Amino acid sequence: MEKIQYDFKKRTHKVELPKKLGFGKLFADLFFEMDYTPEKGWYNPVIKRVENLSIHPGSMFIHYGQAIFEGLKAFKTEDGRITIFRPKAHIQRLNISAKRICIPQVDEEFLLQVLTELVSIESDWIPTNPGESLYIRPVIYGTDPFLGVKPSSDYKLFILLSPVGAYYPEGFKPVKILVQDNYVRAVRKGLGECKTPANYAASLLAAKEAKEKGFTQVLWLDGIEQKYIEEVGTMNIFVEFKDEIATPKLTGSILPGVTRRSVIQILKDKGLNVTERLINVEEVVDAYNNGSLVSVFGTGTAAVISPVGWLTYKGIEMTLNNGQPSKLAQELFRELNSLHILKIEDKYDWVVEVNKEEIEV
Ligand SMILES: *Cc1c(COP(=O)(O)O)cnc(C)c1O
Numbered sequence: 001m002e003k004i005q006y007d008f009k010k011r012t013h014k015v016e017l018p019k020k021l022g023f024g025k026l027f028a029d030l031f032f033e034m035d036y037t038p039e040k041g042w043y044n045p046v047i048k049r050v051e052n053l054s055i056h057p058g059s060m061f062i063h064y065g066q067a068i069f070e071g072l073k074a075f076k077t078e079d080g081r082i083t084i085f086r087p088k089a090h091i092q093r094l095n096i097s098a099k100r101i102c103i104p105q106v107d108e109e110f111l112l113q114v115l116t117e118l119v120s121i122e123s124d125w126i127p128t129n130p131g132e133s134l135y136i137r138p139v140i141y142g143t144d145p146f147l148g149v150k151p152s153s154d155y156k157l158f159i160l161l162s163p164v165g166a167y168y169p170e171g172f173k174p175v176k177i178l179v180q181d182n183y184v185r186a187v188r189k190g191l192g193e194c195k196t197p198a199n200y201a202a203s204l205l206a207a208k209e210a211k212e213k214g215f216t217q218v219l220w221l222d223g224i225e226q227k228y229i230e231e232v233g234t235m236n237i238f239v240e241f242k243d244e245i246a247t248p249k250l251t252g253s254i255l256p257g258v259t260r261r262s263v264i265q266i267l268k269d270k271g272l273n274v275t276e277r278l279i280n281v282e283e284v285v286d287a288y289n290n291g292s293l294v295s296v297f298g299t300g301t302a303a304v305i306s307p308v309g310w311l312t313y314k315g316i317e318m319t320l321n322n323g324q325p326s327k328l329a330q331e332l333f334r335e336l337n338s339l340h341i342l343k344i345e346d347k348y349d350w351v352v353e354v355n356k357e358e359i360e361v
Pocket of ligand 1: 071195199231232233234235236255256257258259260299300301302
């Protein structure tokens with residue numbers, strides 16, 4: 001790969017982050033981009049000021065949705081070191097998503113280098129209050145101006161940075177979830193396990209209708225029988241029974257979350273009975289009725305752990321753990337947050353530390 005180019009002037013004033021950071025509204029001033037053609041491969045990698053992209057109205061991704069993305073986070077430790085959480089797992093998943101929708105592969109080592117350089121240069125944009133982070137959003141999309149359906153030949157990859165606040169500034173806030181049996185998000189062998197905008201397009205109406213009824217999000221059931229629970233909007237789901245912590249197995253319609261994987265590993269290491277299997281929604285209702293359901297929680301990069309306080313299925317309203325996060329959910333939340341900023345030992349080698357670079361431009 002070519003060397004990464006720097007095309008920006010040195011910042012002359014300090015970065016001032018607002019006290020209240022939401023999610024995804026504020027962007028760092030620099031981003032990364034590179035292009036692809038079949039002849040050149042990936043070329044012209046450059047870190048530059050965020051600017052509007054110039055897109056031909058015929059660009060294929062607009063018409064046929066050939067696009068993928070990732071979402072990961074960088075943190076600052078209490079003693080000022082910079083970390084990125086599981087970047088290799090996210091880069092691998094980007095390539096897996098790419099394969100599914102005919103986007104060319106990216107050199108994983110090179111992309112890791114890009115991530116670390118970009119985060120290093122933009123480290124002043126990493127907020128430092130507990131739970132805050134710099135959200136990293138890599139995207140790849142097909143750019144050929146062409147109205148026929150086929151994979152694009154040319155592509156753009158960019159990485160955008162957004163300082164984000166703690167998902168729960170006042171501590172955990174359990175969410176209210178509607179089990180969705182009116183629409184489906186994805187079907188097995190479809191795009192469900194691919195991080196592509198199409199899955200979100202499929203989810204919007206269900207989420208909107210659920211919000212109008214006072215729910216935070218929906219829990220999707222499998223696309224074929226509408227029987228097995230799959231995942232929540234942007235999160236994977238775990239069901240804590242009295243003697244088992246179960247999460248839906250990856251059947252092809254579920255996004256294989258990195259947080260999901262981390263949580264499974266941590267639970268296993270605690271010696272807990274964690275299983276990946278089909279979970280019938282009726283089984284969850286039965287467990288609720290006979291008192292063996294302890295809690296339900298979601299896992300994902302944005303919220304890390306999101307306790308479900310209320311779950312509604314076909315008019316049956318279930319209040320889980322008195323609408324409070326379970327002990328286990330709290331423990332996992334604390335543990336992952338501590339790991340992000342190396343307050344506990346990183347025995348899994350998940351955290352990549354980034355050296356702060358003084359870039360001469
Ligand atoms: C990104 C995503 C998740 C969570 O994955 P993480 O790697 O844990 O952030 C879950 N479901 C969907 C649909 C997603 O797009």
